[in-house]
Amino acid sequence: MTLVRPLTGNKPKITLPKGTVDTQMHAYLPGFPSVEGGPGLPVGDLPTPDQYRQFMDWIGIDRVIVTQGNAHQFDNANLIACLEAFGQIAHGIASVDARTTEAELDALAGARVVGVRVMDLPGGAAGLDKLEEIDAIAYARGWMVAVQFDGSNILDHETKLSKIRSRWVLDHHGKFFCGVTPEGPQVAATRRLIDGGHCWFKFAGAYESSKSGAPDYTDVGAVARLLVAHAPERIVWGSNWPHNLARMQADYPDDAQLTDTVLSWLADDAARKRALVDNPEELFGLRPLEAT
Numbered sequence: 001m002t003l004v005r006p007l008t009g010n011k012p013k014i015t016l017p018k019g020t021v022d023t024q025m026h027a028y029l030p031g032f033p034s035v036e037g038g039p040g041l042p043v044g045d046l047p048t049p050d051q052y053r054q055f056m057d058w059i060g061i062d063r064v065i066v067t068q069g070n071a072h073q074f075d076n077a078n079l080i081a082c083l084e085a086f087g088q089i090a091h092g093i094a095s096v097d098a099r100t101t102e103a104e105l106d107a108l109a110g111a112r113v114v115g116v117r118v119m120d121l122p123g124g125a126a127g128l129d130k131l132e133e134i135d136a137i138a139y140a141r142g143w144m145v146a147v148q149f150d151g152s153n154i155l156d157h158e159t160k161l162s163k164i165r166s167r168w169v170l171d172h173h174g175k176f177f178c179g180v181t182p183e184g185p186q187v188a189a190t191r192r193l194i195d196g197g198h199c200w201f202k203f204a205g206a207y208e209s210s211k212s213g214a215p216d217y218t219d220v221g222a223v224a225r226l227l228v229a230h231a232p233e234r235i236v237w238g239s240n241w242p243h244n245l246a247r248m249q250a251d252y253p254d255d256a257q258l259t260d261t262v263l264s265w266l267a268d269d270a271a272r273k274r275a276l277v278d279n280p281e282e283l284f285g286l287r288p289l290e291a292t
Contacts (some may be wrong), residue, residue, distance in 0.1 A: 003044035003249055007054040008212035012157070012259040016060035016271040019289035021280035024204035024238020026069040027052055029085065034071040039123045039244075041071050047242035049085040054240055059259055065115075065284060067093040067146065069244070070123040074100070079082050088255055091284060093117050093146050095125040098133040109141065114284045120149035121175075131160060138166040144283055145203075146171055151209075152178035154189045162196050167283055169200040169236060172208055173220050179211040181219075182226040194231045200283050201227050203262050203275070204238035208245060215257055223280040224265040228275075235275040237262065238284055 018227045028046050046050075056064070064086065068079045081204040083092050116138050120127035126134060128149060138145045144167040149157070151174035161168075168239065170190065180186045193199040203224060213265040228235055239255065246252040266272045281288060 001248065003252065004257065005044065005047060005252065007051055008058050012059060012256045012263070014263045014265040014272070015024060015261050016259075016263075017269065017277055018062065019277040020061050021063045021065065021276060021284070021286065022056070022061045022239045022241070023065045023169075023236045023280050023284070024067060025052065025064060025241045026054070026071065026244060027066055027069075027086075027242075029081050029250075030080060032072065032081065035073040036074050037123075038070045038073045038125065042242055042244050043247055048083050049090075049128055049153075052241060053086075055239070055255070059239065059255060061239070062089065062289060063286070064090045064114070065093060065238070065280070066090050066093045068117060068125075069269075070119060070125065073125040076104075076108060076113075079109070079113075083111045083113075089114075089289050090200075096120075096134065096137055097126050097130050098137075100137070100270060105137065105141065113143070115144040115146055116147040116172040118148065121145075124148070128160065131164070135166050135168075137163050142285065144168055144285070148172055148175060148249060150178075150181075151180075151186055152174040152189075154186050158189045162194055164198055167198055167285075168199070169202050169283060171202050172205045173200065173203060173224065173239075174201070175209045176223075177209055179194065179219065182185055182222050187223055187226065190227065194227070194234050200234045200236055200279065201231070202238055203265070205243075206262060208240075214253065215261060215263060219258070221261070221265050224262075228266060228271065232271060232274055233279060236280045237268070237276050252274075 053160040093115040148171035206220040212219045
């Protein structure tokens with residue numbers, strides 16, 4: 001059965017604030033095949049910028065951060081093409097390392113890339129072993145770093161992570177695959193990293209690490225609520241569209257319901273504006289919407 005990604009439907013019950021930034025999604029265009037070392041392209045119809053614009057209208061999103069997909073490894077050509085297709089509403093997160101030339105970095109900057117990623121999970125282009133060199137590249141350019149790994153092991157990496165000089169975000173609710181509670185040591189380490197002054201925490205893909213499951217993801221939500229209370233100025237949100245890990249229709253989330261669930265972990269409209277507008281502007285170095 002072909003996977004179909006709904007692009008319209010009943011809107012979320014929670015109205016997203018004007019200027020909302022979706023900080024976690026992927027997009028693809030024809031003509032950019034997957035690269036050896038990464039996974040294949042998403043199943044079903046290719047999730048294109050045009051499709052995502054329909055999704056934006058449905059959910060209520062104004063701006064977007066396009067993250068380089070694992071399928072393309074260090075070949076950022078698809079990312080650049082997607083940023084061109086989106087226009088000024090979009091900025092990008094690329095995959096680079098010490099082998100990336102200054103000319104290539106200049107081209108990425110010219111395409112509105114504002115960050116680079118570390119993806120220390122199967123299929124990722126650059127793991128935590130390259131964190132120092134990637135941070136050096138980002139710091140020199142004023143970019144941020146998106147860091148994703150199995151947060152079960154965050155204590156093993158805390159010292160290294162605490163030395164990141166760039167602004168950086170811990171992706172996907174920390175991806176605590178082991179299952180954690182708000183009182184657990186992994187969450188305590190996350191709080192310490194946030195308190196270090198450079199770290200943000202991203203709400204995205206709750207279904208990827210939740211043990212309690214849909215539709216409420218109560219375990220992920222408990223940690224999320226704690227971190228919002230601890231550091232409301234360090235929370236950002238992403239839709240995780242097009243949900244690349246979904247291989248069958250039954251695995252595909254209800255995006256409106258998912259949006260309502262995750263945004264309910266933010267106490268009120270003021271907290272949502274902070275997490276969806278103000279915080280991502282600071283993390284990604286974006287100008288306010290009225291200034292663009």
